[in-house]
Amino acid sequence: MALSQVVGRLLGIRRHQVDPGGGAPRVPHPVDVVVVGGGIAGISAAVVLAERGAAVTVLEAAPTLGGRLAAWPETLADGTRQMTEHGFHAFFRQYYNWRSVLRRIDPRLGFLKPVPGYPILSRRWPTEEFGRLPPAPPASLLALLARSPSLRLRDLRGMDRDAALPLLAYHPERTYAELDGATADELLTSLRLPDRARAMLFDVFSHSFFNHEAEMSAAEMVAQFHFYLLGNPEGLAFDCPDEDYATAIWAPLTRHLREHGGRVVTGVPATGLSRDGAGWRVRAADGTSYGAGHVVLAVDPPALATLVAASPALVELAPDLVRRMPAFGRPAPPYAVARYWCAGDVAADRAVFSGVSRQPTLDSVTLYHRLENESRRWAERTGGSVVELHAYACEPGVAAGELAERMWAELTALWPEAAGLRVRELRTRVEAKAPAFTPGSHAGRPGVRTDADGLYLAGDGVRTDFPSALMERAAATGIIAANHILRAEGGAAEPVHSVRPLGLLARRTP
Numbered sequence: 001m002a003l004s005q006v007v008g009r010l011l012g013i014r015r016h017q018v019d020p021g022g023g024a025p026r027v028p029h030p031v032d033v034v035v036v037g038g039g040i041a042g043i044s045a046a047v048v049l050a051e052r053g054a055a056v057t058v059l060e061a062a063p064t065l066g067g068r069l070a071a072w073p074e075t076l077a078d079g080t081r082q083m084t085e086h087g088f089h090a091f092f093r094q095y096y097n098w099r100s101v102l103r104r105i106d107p108r109l110g111f112l113k114p115v116p117g118y119p120i121l122s123r124r125w126p127t128e129e130f131g132r133l134p135p136a137p138p139a140s141l142l143a144l145l146a147r148s149p150s151l152r153l154r155d156l157r158g159m160d161r162d163a164a165l166p167l168l169a170y171h172p173e174r175t176y177a178e179l180d181g182a183t184a185d186e187l188l189t190s191l192r193l194p195d196r197a198r199a200m201l202f203d204v205f206s207h208s209f210f211n212h213e214a215e216m217s218a219a220e221m222v223a224q225f226h227f228y229l230l231g232n233p234e235g236l237a238f239d240c241p242d243e244d245y246a247t248a249i250w251a252p253l254t255r256h257l258r259e260h261g262g263r264v265v266t267g268v269p270a271t272g273l274s275r276d277g278a279g280w281r282v283r284a285a286d287g288t289s290y291g292a293g294h295v296v297l298a299v300d301p302p303a304l305a306t307l308v309a310a311s312p313a314l315v316e317l318a319p320d321l322v323r324r325m326p327a328f329g330r331p332a333p334p335y336a337v338a339r340y341w342c343a344g345d346v347a348a349d350r351a352v353f354s355g356v357s358r359q360p361t362l363d364s365v366t367l368y369h370r371l372e373n374e375s376r377r378w379a380e381r382t383g384g385s386v387v388e389l390h391a392y393a394c395e396p397g398v399a400a401g402e403l404a405e406r407m408w409a410e411l412t413a414l415w416p417e418a419a420g421l422r423v424r425e426l427r428t429r430v431e432a433k434a435p436a437f438t439p440g441s442h443a444g445r446p447g448v449r450t451d452a453d454g455l456y457l458a459g460d461g462v463r464t465d466f467p468s469a470l471m472e473r474a475a476a477t478g479i480i481a482a483n484h485i486l487r488a489e490g491g492a493a494e495p496v497h498s499v500r501p502l503g504l505l506a507r508r509t510p
């Protein structure tokens with residue numbers, strides 16, 4: 001254990017238990033569950049339920065499982081088959097619940113390889129390195145401040161330190177009560193940071209949650225700061241599979257689920273649900289329907305709003321859920337992902353993954369031929385490179401091809417040698433499915449439990465009472481949904497973990 005982790009541990013910066021789990025290993029009688037949505041949230045719920053003997057059916061609209069972490073084959077013009085993904089994902093080390101699901105397919109998580117470094121690129125300022133810090137706060141934060149060229153001692157003196165206190169005082173209720181009405185932009189402006197420090201240390205951060213600072217709740221920003229930087233002993237370190245997500249994650253998880261009696265139906269969207277006796281009936285687009293005592297809706301926010309609107313029975317059965325939908329179903333701005341198969345390579349010292357600050361469109365760059373084996377083999381064979389560019393919150397209404405062009409042009413401004421690469425193939429998409437965390441949205445954010453018996457939600461937009469985000473929130477809410485069902489039916493609940501539940505300077509009382 002690193003010294004910073006020992007010090008951090010004394011301050012309570014360690015993995016915390018939210019739910020100890022436990023109970024009878026298997027449900028004592030037949031239990032039918034339909035899980036709608038086969039992304040991280042749905043599959044996490046399904047795995048936990050199936051392992052305890054529940055009869056689980058997962059209904060997934062897309063031809064492949066995985067949702068925003070899906071992967072599928074594409075054939076390039078040269079005839080090679082290349083797996084393409086919904087986009088690069090960083091598997092942070094404090095994703096305790098998601099990692100516990102992944103341990104089902106690899107108990108030592110050997111398929112996750114460390115990604116060294118986390119540089120932030122800027123056209124205006126030298127690169128800032130977010131990686132290679134002592135893992136645990138407060139040492140990590142102090143080291144970042146001490147070594148960052150973006151923040152000097154005189155800048156710290158000029159900062160409004162009172163305004164910075166909320167960042168260190170995350171509290172699951174008070175933070176939202178005090179700050180949910182403000183924007184992340186207002187909070188950051190109130191710190192009076194020099195522009196460079198704000199650009200290099202903070203701006204990249206909020207975009208990584210698919211929201212613009214000016215449209216994101218300040219409370220959510222504080223929560224994410226706590227989750228990623230200030231509340232966990234692992235630091236900003238992350239790992240990635242070295243095979244595509246279908247091979248590394250979804251094929252083995254599907255096998256695991258089937259071995260436990262789970263059923264996976266892909267390519268069939270659910271179209272609505274209604275009451276069926278004491279349980280539920282889920283209708284599907286192919287004309288079939290599925291009866292179940294419990295239903296977990298683990299779809300993205302716009303899909304959830306559509307499904308609820310298409311289920312008139314919910315007006316009476318789940319009026320609170322119905323009321324929350326119009327606001328919840330409005331996603332964050334669109335995101336774009338473009339993968340380029342190129343002739344030629346960028347400089348050898350470019351990092352596998354880099355964040356980008358203050359470019360109009362481009363937010364991150366991933367060098368797949370230095371990350372995943374299939375891309376590596378393609379690059380070795382052709383002398384080329386496989387580059388993926390992301391825009392996390394881009395201008396609405398712009399076509400994917402245009403966004404890909406803009407991102408490539410912005411890359412060449414950061415890495416001049418990229419201008420010399422010839423793009424042989426491009427696959428690009430723009431979508432709007434990420435949850436919005438707009439100011440004031442917390443009170444209306446639905447939790448896992450709905451007001452209808454036997455109906456639960458899971459997904460990265462669903463509220464948790466402990467710090468979590470993105471993939472980890474999707475997995476955690478899936479497990480919590482499964483636990484509600486297991487407790488109702490007499491089966492063992494799965495333990496749930498979180499980072500330190502309170503900020504270092506938070507008072508314990510509500």
Ligand SMILES: Cc1cc2nc3c(=O)[nH]c(=O)nc-3n(C[C@H](O)[C@H](O)[C@H](O)COP(=O)(O)OP(=O)(O)OC[C@H]3O[C@@H](n4cnc5c(N)ncnc54)[C@H](O)[C@@H]3O)c2cc1C
Nearest residue numbers: 037039040041061067068087089090270303459460470471
């Ligand atoms: C480009 C990109 C990069 C990202 N990078 C990171 C990262 O680095 N780290 C991180 O932690 N997170 C990252 N994320 C976020 C992460 O992908 C999500 O938080 C997570 O995958 C959400 O999982 P989910 O199960 O909640 O939702 P989803 O993955 O959206 O799954 C919902 C599923 O429901 C299905 N569905 C929808 N409607 C229906 C219906 N009517 N019937 C049946 N099925 C339906 C969908 O097809 C989908 O498969 C990234 C996301 C994107 C887009």
